[in-house]
Amino acid sequence: MFSWPSNYDDCFTISGSITREGVGLHSGEKTKIRIKPYDYEGYYVSFSDTPNKIYKLDQSLIGNTMLCTAIKLGKRNLYTIEHLLSSFAGCGITYIHIEVDGKEIPLLDGSAIQWVKAFEEVGIKKVPKPINFMKEINESKMFTQNDSVISLIPAKQIKIISTIDFKYEAIGVQTYTIELTPRNYVNMIAPARTFGFKDQFEELNELGLIKGGNLDNALVCDGDKWINPPLRFANEPIRHKILDLIGDLALVGLPKAQIMVYKGSHSLNALLASSL
Numbered sequence: 001m002f003s004w005p006s007n008y009d010d011c012f013t014i015s016g017s018i019t020r021e022g023v024g025l026h027s028g029e030k031t032k033i034r035i036k037p038y039d040y041e042g043y044y045v046s047f048s049d050t051p052n053k054i055y056k057l058d059q060s061l062i063g064n065t066m067l068c069t070a071i072k073l074g075k076r077n078l079y080t081i082e083h084l085l086s087s088f089a090g091c092g093i094t095y096i097h098i099e100v101d102g103k104e105i106p107l108l109d110g111s112a113i114q115w116v117k118a119f120e121e122v123g124i125k126k127v128p129k130p131i132n133f134m135k136e137i138n139e140s141k142m143f144t145q146n147d148s149v150i151s152l153i154p155a156k157q158i159k160i161i162s163t164i165d166f167k168y169e170a171i172g173v174q175t176y177t178i179e180l181t182p183r184n185y186v187n188m189i190a191p192a193r194t195f196g197f198k199d200q201f202e203e204l205n206e207l208g209l210i211k212g213g214n215l216d217n218a219l220v221c222d223g224d225k226w227i228n229p230p231l232r233f234a235n236e237p238i239r240h241k242i243l244d245l246i247g248d249l250a251l252v253g254l255p256k257a258q259i260m261v262y263k264g265s266h267s268l269n270a271l272l273a274s275s276l
């Protein structure tokens with residue numbers, strides 16, 4: 001049986017190529033990607049209609065739309081990349097080339113577990129560590145945005161402590177703490193699905209956004225209950241917030257630090273990522 005490492009001492013790429021297809025959250029259109037090992041460290045993207053143009057993903061290219069993380073590549077945007085990036089960073093995987101046939105990364109089940117399973121299918125192999133792989137941090141940092149806070153303190157290993165506080169009773173206040181390792185990421189974080197709210201869903205649908213959002217790829221909360229139970233964990237929402245944070249740090253590299261987050265968001269995570 002496949003076993004993920006219990007520390008980030010080594011860094012990996014995948015041993016073969018993976019193809020996955022599904023709907024894109026924004027367009028609702030079918031989109032397909034092929035993930036392959038690459039000769040250079042980092043994450044590279046090309047589009048199937050311009051295969052010779054290969055972009056290296058970089059923090060400066062990241063933009064946030066209302067609902068997902070988009071990355072600007074030449075004249076196009078590649079949408080909904082955060083869960084795939086989270087799966088790479090969480091598993092300690094780099095040296096990757098992603099070929100995209102479409103505009104988005106497929107949402108699959110709204111978590112990162114399908115990507116992890118795909119890596120397990122082809123296997124992983126050790127590669128030389130990039131300099132930003134588990135990088136040393138010399139100073140503490142803190143950023144705030146309205147009543148949200150993210151802070152980082154240098155540490156020997158990465159530890160994340162995150163809290164959310166929603167007015168919806170089905171979610172309420174949730175706190176989760178994790179000593180991050182590939183094994184803990186795969187077991188505790190990767191299966192946690194994205195979540196949304198019924199009223200917000202209806203509004204966004206009317207605006208023609210999230211055409212691909214449905215009850216198979218997001219947990220939907222309606223006040224004091226979930227529309228599509230069962231949950232995979234009683235505290236699935238806070239675990240998904242941590243999944244998103246790991247994705248938002250993927251391009252700068254996970255830091256050797258204790259990270260504390262209160263009411264996190266992609267834009268708050270981006271403030272921390274840009275400072276690393």
Ligand SMILES: [Zn+2]
Nearest residue numbers: 082083194244
């Ligand atoms: Zn997410």
